[in-house]
Amino acid sequence: MMALQVRDLKRHFGGVRALDGVSFELAAGHCVALIGPNGAGKSTCFACLAGQLQAQSGQVLWAGQPLLGLSPAQRLQRGVARTFQVAQTFEALTVLQNLQLVLSAGKLSWWDRLDQRSAQAAEAFLEAMDLQPMRHAVVADLSYGAKKRLELAMALAGWPDARIGTSAEVPRLLLLDEPAAGLAPAERQTMMALVRRVADSGVTVLYTEHNMDAVFGVADRVLVLMQGRLVADGRPEQVAQDPRVRQDYLGQGFSL
Numbered sequence: 001m002m003a004l005q006v007r008d009l010k011r012h013f014g015g016v017r018a019l020d021g022v023s024f025e026l027a028a029g030h031c032v033a034l035i036g037p038n039g040a041g042k043s044t045c046f047a048c049l050a051g052q053l054q055a056q057s058g059q060v061l062w063a064g065q066p067l068l069g070l071s072p073a074q075r076l077q078r079g080v081a082r083t084f085q086v087a088q089t090f091e092a093l094t095v096l097q098n099l100q101l102v103l104s105a106g107k108l109s110w111w112d113r114l115d116q117r118s119a120q121a122a123e124a125f126l127e128a129m130d131l132q133p134m135r136h137a138v139v140a141d142l143s144y145g146a147k148k149r150l151e152l153a154m155a156l157a158g159w160p161d162a163r164i165g166t167s168a169e170v171p172r173l174l175l176l177d178e179p180a181a182g183l184a185p186a187e188r189q190t191m192m193a194l195v196r197r198v199a200d201s202g203v204t205v206l207y208t209e210h211n212m213d214a215v216f217g218v219a220d221r222v223l224v225l226m227q228g229r230l231v232a233d234g235r236p237e238q239v240a241q242d243p244r245v246r247q248d249y250l251g252q253g254f255s256l
């Protein structure tokens with residue numbers, strides 16, 4: 001059975017059909033890119049999967065369980081985590097405190113001191129995202145690349161089994177909205193190697209991207225969305241040869 005099943009997903013904004021009947025399936029542990037021009041519906045699709053937006057119709061099954069109608073927090077409990085186009089971090093806190101805050105979610109009381117909470121658990125996420133050297137840096141002082149890596153670490157730390165006092169393992173879906181946006185080529189490469197490593201650890205990853213070097217050579221499969229409809233779905237080398245995708249998005253000069 002496919003880990004994620006999306007069937008005939010629709011979300012309109014007035015007359016704009018942001019998602020106009022989108023269907024696809026993802027296998028567990030695959031790393032899949034969702035690409036398409038500005039306004040194609042990628043962010044709307046993510047928001048409908050993670051729960052920030054409610055779809056008007058359709059069905060989404062994650063590990064066989066329906067997701068639509070659940071809140072983002074309920075979806076996170078079922079293993080669905082996400083990041084945003086612009087990194088969402090707490091600027092005035094340190095890198096370590098950002099992670100401690102996520103790891104302590106729902107467990108902190110006003111008398112707790114953040115620095116005594118889950119420092120050990122946070123170390124594993126710092127290491128996974130190459131953030132140890134800057135653990136005590138205030139986030140406002142970080143490079144954007146480090147901020148994006150911290151946001152990714154926070155998404156991983158948000159899964160229920162990563163948090164204090166919870167142990168049940170859940171199947172993990174990670175939705176990354178433009179993980180490499182705003183990054184210089186070298187930072188982009190580092191970021192995408194980390195994303196690939198997360199997928200290789202068994203996490204199902206779906207990500208959007210406008211930088212094609214962060215898509216081809218990274219994703220196992222590529223989905224192409226245009227005007228709210230899926231127009232191509234296949235292995236990267238197949239999609240790169242698709243005449244409509246070349247004409248309307250990649251450009252005729254595109255080569256791998």
Ligand SMILES: Nc1ncnc2c1ncn2[C@@H]1O[C@H](COP(=O)(O)OP(=O)(O)OP(=O)(O)O)[C@@H](O)[C@H]1O
Nearest residue numbers: 013016017018036037038039040041042043044045
């Ligand atoms: N809250 C909203 N209200 C009205 N229209 C919206 C809203 N959110 C998205 N849209 C419209 O829905 C369509 C799809 O937008 P969406 O942001 O999902 O595209 P996208 O593929 O993520 O684009 P980009 O690559 O620029 O981020 C666009 O026409 C957009 O203007």
